[in-house]
Amino acid sequence: MDLPLPAVTPETAPYWDGARDGKLLLQRCLACRAVRFYPRRTCPACWSPDVEWIEASGRGRIASFTVIHRPPAPAFAGRVPYVVALIDLDEGPRMMANVVGDRALEVAIDDAVEVIFEARGAVALPQFQRSAR
Amino acid sequence: MTSTLRNQAIIAGVAESEIGKVPGVTGLALNAQAARRALDDAGMTPGDIDGLVTAYSVAEPYFMYGTVLCEYLGLKPGFCASMTMGGATGAILLEHAAMAIATGRATTVLVAVGENRATGLTRDQAVAALAAVGHPAFEAPYGPLIPGFYAMIARRHMHEYGTTREQLAAVAVQARRHASLHPNSHMKHPITVADVLGSKPIADPLRLLDCCLISDAAGALIVTSPDRARDLRRPPVWLLGAGEHHTHEHLIAAPSLTRFGARESSEAAYRMAGVGPGDIDFAELYDCFTITPILEAEECGFAKPGEGGALFAGGATTLEGRLPVNTHGGMLSHAHAGAAGGLLGIVEAVRQLRGTEGERQVKRHEIALVHNEGGIMSSHGTVILGRERR
Ligand SMILES: [Zn+2]
Numbered sequence: 001m002d003l004p005l006p007a008v009t010p011e012t013a014p015y016w017d018g019a020r021d022g023k024l025l026l027q028r029c030l031a032c033r034a035v036r037f038y039p040r041r042t043c044p045a046c047w048s049p050d051v052e053w054i055e056a057s058g059r060g061r062i063a064s065f066t067v068i069h070r071p072p073a074p075a076f077a078g079r080v081p082y083v084v085a086l087i088d089l090d091e092g093p094r095m096m097a098n099v100v101g102d103r104a105l106e107v108a109i110d111d112a113v114e115v116i117f118e119a120r121g122a123v124a125l126p127q128f129q130r131s132a133r
Numbered sequence: 134m135t136s137t138l139r140n141q142a143i144i145a146g147v148a149e150s151e152i153g154k155v156p157g158v159t160g161l162a163l164n165a166q167a168a169r170r171a172l173d174d175a176g177m178t179p180g181d182i183d184g185l186v187t188a189y190s191v192a193e194p195y196f197m198y199g200t201v202l203c204e205y206l207g208l209k210p211g212f213c214a215s216m217t218m219g220g221a222t223g224a225i226l227l228e229h230a231a232m233a234i235a236t237g238r239a240t241t242v243l244v245a246v247g248e249n250r251a252t253g254l255t256r257d258q259a260v261a262a263l264a265a266v267g268h269p270a271f272e273a274p275y276g277p278l279i280p281g282f283y284a285m286i287a288r289r290h291m292h293e294y295g296t297t298r299e300q301l302a303a304v305a306v307q308a309r310r311h312a313s314l315h316p317n318s319h320m321k322h323p324i325t326v327a328d329v330l331g332s333k334p335i336a337d338p339l340r341l342l343d344c345c346l347i348s349d350a351a352g353a354l355i356v357t358s359p360d361r362a363r364d365l366r367r368p369p370v371w372l373l374g375a376g377e378h379h380t381h382e383h384l385i386a387a388p389s390l391t392r393f394g395a396r397e398s399s400e401a402a403y404r405m406a407g408v409g410p411g412d413i414d415f416a417e418l419y420d421c422f423t424i425t426p427i428l429e430a431e432e433c434g435f436a437k438p439g440e441g442g443a444l445f446a447g448g449a450t451t452l453e454g455r456l457p458v459n460t461h462g463g464m465l466s467h468a469h470a471g472a473a474g475g476l477l478g479i480v481e482a483v484r485q486l487r488g489t490e491g492e493r494q495v496k497r498h499e500i501a502l503v504h505n506e507g508g509i510m511s512s513h514g515t516v517i518l519g520r521e522r523r
Contacts, residue, residue, distance in 0.1 A: 006270035038271045038385065064292070064390055066284035067337040068276060072266065076276040081337075084277045086285055086385065096272050096385050109292045125274055 001075040005121050012039045014053055019124040024056040024115045026091055037093030058115035059131065060089040065099065065107055083107055087128055101129035139405050140522045142231035143362055143369035146175025146355035147480040150247060152468045153319045155349040160193045160248035161205045163351035163470075168206060168245045171353035176366030177241065182355075184212035184239030186230055188222040188246045188472035191262055192253035202245065212239040219507025220419055221377070222246065223352070223476030224514030228375035230356040240358050247351020247473040268383040280344050280422060281336035282384050282509040287424035288338055289390040294439030296427065298338055302329035303446040304423040305342050305465050311452060312462025314493040319348045320466045329423075343423040345464035345474065352476040354483075359522070370483045373408070373500070374517035376401025384509045395432035395504055398513035402502070403434075406517040410434030413517075414497040415485060416456060417478030419506040420463040429504045430458070433515065457495045460485055475505030479516065486520045 008016050015038075018025035028035045031048035041049055065085035071077045083099040085107065099107045100116070107113075113128040148170030150163040164187070172179065185208055187199050195201040199215030212233045218225050223246055230242035254262070267273045267282070290296045306326055312318035324342060332341040362369045378394035378401070381387045403409055410433060418426035418433070427441035435456055436444040444450060450458035461467045461481040464474040482501040484490055498520065505514045 003276075004274050006274045008270065012270060038268065064285040064289040066277075066281045066288065066339075067334075068278055068281050069334040069336065070278065070280075072276050072278040072281075079276070081334075082276065084275050084281050084285070084336075086390070094385055096267075096275055096277065098275050109288065120274070 001073065003075045003120055004073070005123055006125070008123070011041050015039050016123055019117055019126055022117055024058050024126055025053045026056050026093060027051045028054050035091050035093055037095050057090050060087040060113055060128070062107060062109050062111045062113060063088045063094060064109060067105060081105065085128065087113055097126055097128045099129065100127050103130060137405050138228065138231045138235055138375050139373055139407070140359065140371060141235035142356050142372045143359050144354055144372065144483050144518070145357045145361065145365045145369055146171040146173070146177065147483045148174055148353050149317055149477060149480060150351040152317050152348055152350040154251050155249065156252040158249060158349065160190045160253060160351070161202060163247045163249060163349060164202055164245045164353070165206055167247060167351040167353035168243055171355050174367065175355040176364070177355060179206070179208070181241045182208060182210065182243045184210050184230065184233050184242035186214050186216065186226045186242060186244050188226070189215060189217045190248040191471060192248045192250055192258065210239070212242065218512045218514070220421060220472060220475050221505045221507035221512035221514045222472035223479055224375070224503060224505035224516045225377050227354060227356065227372065227479060227516055228377065228514060231372050231375065234356065234358050241361070242356045244354040244356060244476065245351065246476045248471045249349040250470040251347050251349045253349065268385065271385060272383055278336050280339050283422040283424055284336040284339045285384065286390055286428070286510065290424060290428070291338065293391055296439070296442040298330060299326055300427070300442030300446040301338070301343055301423040302326040304420065304426055305329045307445065307451055308420060308459050308463045308465035311460055311493065312466030315461050315467060318462050318467040319346050339422055345421045345469040346466070348468040348470045350468040350470040350473050350477065352473050352480045354476070354479060368487060370486050371519045371522045372516060373519045373523055374402035374404070374406030375515065376405065377512070377514045379512045382508050382511050387510065391438070393428060393432060393510040394513040395429050395506065395515070398515040399433040399502070399504065402515040402517045407523060408500060408517065412500055413456065413502045414499055415460060415495045415501050416458050417460070417482050417501065417503040418458055419475055419478065419504055420459055420465050421469070423465070425506065426458060428510065429506065433502060433504055452493065452495060460493060460495060478503045478505065482518050486518060
């Protein structure tokens with residue numbers, strides 16, 4: 001059984017295209033300038049449909065996290081224990097990812113992290129690792 | 134035209150189905166069993182019912198669950214809806230039943246919720262249900278697990294306020310003790326804080342005994358117009374206040390990890406009822422995980438932000454305490470079957486308000502608060518119930 005792939009829609013395709021190029025892309029509203037996550041066609045702050053894509057720094061901090069011991073599906077069994085975290089990006093929005101790499105299981109709230117990309121099927125999945133910062 | 138639901142509807146009858154592992158019985162049959170028992174509790178007959186509201190079923194995923202349940206029960210009502218607000222559904226259904234009664238759209242509404250979640254899921258359904266957890270593109274690929282979402286909320290609470298694992302465990306221990314005094318609860322054998330802390334790790338900091346059960350269960354309410362109060366088999370319980378609030382669906386979109394919509398939903402219910410947290414004699418708080426009632430106790434005004442853990446660990450929320458909470462054992466120990474868990478809190482509040490619960494009976498039982506929560510602290514419904522009209 002394979003790890004789940006994200007459902008890619010026309011609304012979110014630029015995000016996943018960016019990830020394949022090693023870039024974390026966010027949307028910024030052209031009307032109210034709010035940066036949003038996840039990508040969508042309507043600004044949740046002002047309902048404007050006018051949007052631009054910006055490249056995020058890829059840096060953020062851990063808002064919270066958990067260590068998963070019981071895999072939600074057989075595909076995750078080989079990964080436990082693994083970290084699922086909420087990451088506050090420097091640009092403002094909050095996203096979810098796994099914390100992977102060196103000392104991932106020692107992660108703490110407020111730790112600085114930076115994006116990397118995991119190849120999964122035809123998709124590149126944004127993930128985070130602890131940064132030296 | 135009235136703008137409040139205060140004193141506009143009464144709960145005339147309540148019931149549970151068989152609870153626990155009930156193999157070979159469909160969820161619809163559990164709903165029907167609870168409905169028949171509730172009707173009997175009220176001293177009414179099926180012909181009295183002219184409205185039905187219900188939830189949904191993961192195990193029996195009918196597209197129009199409300200009309201399917203009407204069909205199963207042979208009801209042809211003038212008011213019917215099925216609602217999908219996760220765990221918040223029960224309290225919100227009661228609110229909607231009262232709205233129908235207050236506006237004259239119905240006189241007597243059956244609220245029935247439940248499913249055979251323990252024994253009725255096929256393996257494919259169980260896998261699909263787990264895979265459906267979280268946003269399909271921006272959460273699910275990371276393998277978050279439902280307990281994992283609440284674990285992240287728990288960890289943030291621990292980080293900001295110093296809430297401890299032992300305080301979380303106290304919630305589970307107390308729930309089990311209360312369930313041990315309930316004749317129809319799923320889990321009765323006593324547990325200790327050490328048992329909770331030593332149970333299997335699921336999503337750190339939550340362990341197995343921090344997580345609710347998976348049961349076959351249904352609950353039902355008969356909600357009717359106050360005009361009917363004199364015809365009933367039992368003294369009515371009054372709906373004094375109701376509120377709901379919805380802030381997000383997915384945790385990545387939650388406005389905060391420590392402040393949720395239970396504040397607004399409970400404030401709306403208090404305002405309608407004309408009471409405050411200090412007037413509440415006991416509370417039934419949604420407890421899908423041990424962190425959840427801690428958050429709700431804070432948001433409903435029973436403890437200051439950050440002090441919910443101490444409220445539970447200090448014993449204030451036991452049957453003998455100043456604010457008994459989850460007097461039936463909640464979803465951690467009494468029963469959890471989809472949206473039924475929250476509704477069963479309302480069933481318990483009605484029984485405690487009547488004062489019929491014997492060894493489990495709380496001493497002060499004039500006014501109760503029930504809070505239901507759905508999603509990941511996403512949707513909130515609060516109801517305030519009273520033994521007398523106010
Ligand atoms: Zn905008």
